[in-house]
Amino acid sequence: MSSLFTQFAATAASEHGSEEKADILTSLGIDWTLLAMQLIAFLILVWILGKFVYPVFLRIIDERQEKLDEAGKAAEQAQEKAEAAEEKIADSLKQARKEAADIVATAKAEATQMVEKAEAQAKTRSERIVAEAHEDIQKDVLAARKTLEKDTISLVKKAAGLAVAGIADEQLDTALIKQSVEGAKK
């Protein structure tokens, strides 16, 4: 076991001992030819992968980014459209409310007008009915008066006839009675 732990130090020491003039890098295993070869080989590897492999990966990343951008734009446009639609709906609602208010106001005005008109018509009609009734009453009164007048004349004539029987004839009585009645009217 002890040989195991001393081997590393011994190897390093022997390397230093055998190559006293070697610099520290050489003692650490640096072989400049090998290093240059590895450097060139690695650059070639980078070039090959950069030419044939990575463009595929990068294209996929770009495509995905493009899709994300497009989706973002579409979402933005949809948002704008939604906002515009909301505004339009709000405007439409406002317009509809205004129209509804106008309609209600118009309806109220029309209703008021109709009521007023109906009231006026009813009033006119009632007045007419009243006037007609007055007229009829007047006519009836006149007719009654005439009838009364005739009856009165007849009664008075009868009474006068009975009172002054034989003094005058019927024709004279009638004339006198009419004259008396006219005088009474005045």
Next chain:
Amino acid sequence: MILTTFAASSEPHISLAAEEIFKLGPVSITNSIILGVIGVGVTVALLFYVANMLQNGKRNFVTGVVQWAFEGFYGQAEEIIGDKTTARRIFPLAITMFFVILVTYWLSVLPGVGTITVNGTPLFRALPADLNFTFALAIITVVASQVYAVRKHGFFGNVGRYLKNPIKDPIGAFEGILEFIGEFSRLVALSFRLFGNAFAGEVLLLLIALLTGYVAGLVLPFFMAFELFIGFIQAYVFFVLTLIFTSLALATHGDHSSSDHSPAVTATPAKQE
């Protein structure tokens, strides 16, 4: 081929440097490179598979996870850098670092890493446990941040971040020197942090396996899970620091406070271009 003998090591073999398995012409192929090649192969295959599936509009759990990680990290890159165009330019480098570090780190947890040996040398070693690799990544990060800084501020504008007239602005001149030193400290910090964690992880697993003996099969999974977690954290830290260093390099002088020297804690994203 040198690969002649494969045998499970009875004693742990610990070496600070990656070890040569065989030579390919003048280039020595180390054990970290062998596992690194496998790891990079797995990473490339996985990413191509997922990209192909996504291109054909097919999805499954693997594609979902990779795509989710990719998109998450891309979002972070945009947040840290602040400018989408620059983030898209630097991102392939940062995310490749993340995936490669993650997969190669995780491969070190596989049974056989450190235990299968060839002539006494482990056949596999995690790539992040090789300072050559982590140093190379750190150099790329620092150079890339400088390149983007020069692109934004111009060559002299970028140099002006470090060199200021000490008579007109003595504090700024001192701050410029500290910034210049800071660039090198970032290089060292980036490379040694990853290397240290990966190397320590490998050693830890080896030691636990040795110390626990016959019950290693019961104990090791907990440490392996811990190593997987550390691997993810290290890959993520490297990814974030790459972006933060670039962001700091792109920031104009007035954009950042003196706390920029602790970029892992605070970072001021570059202004939108």
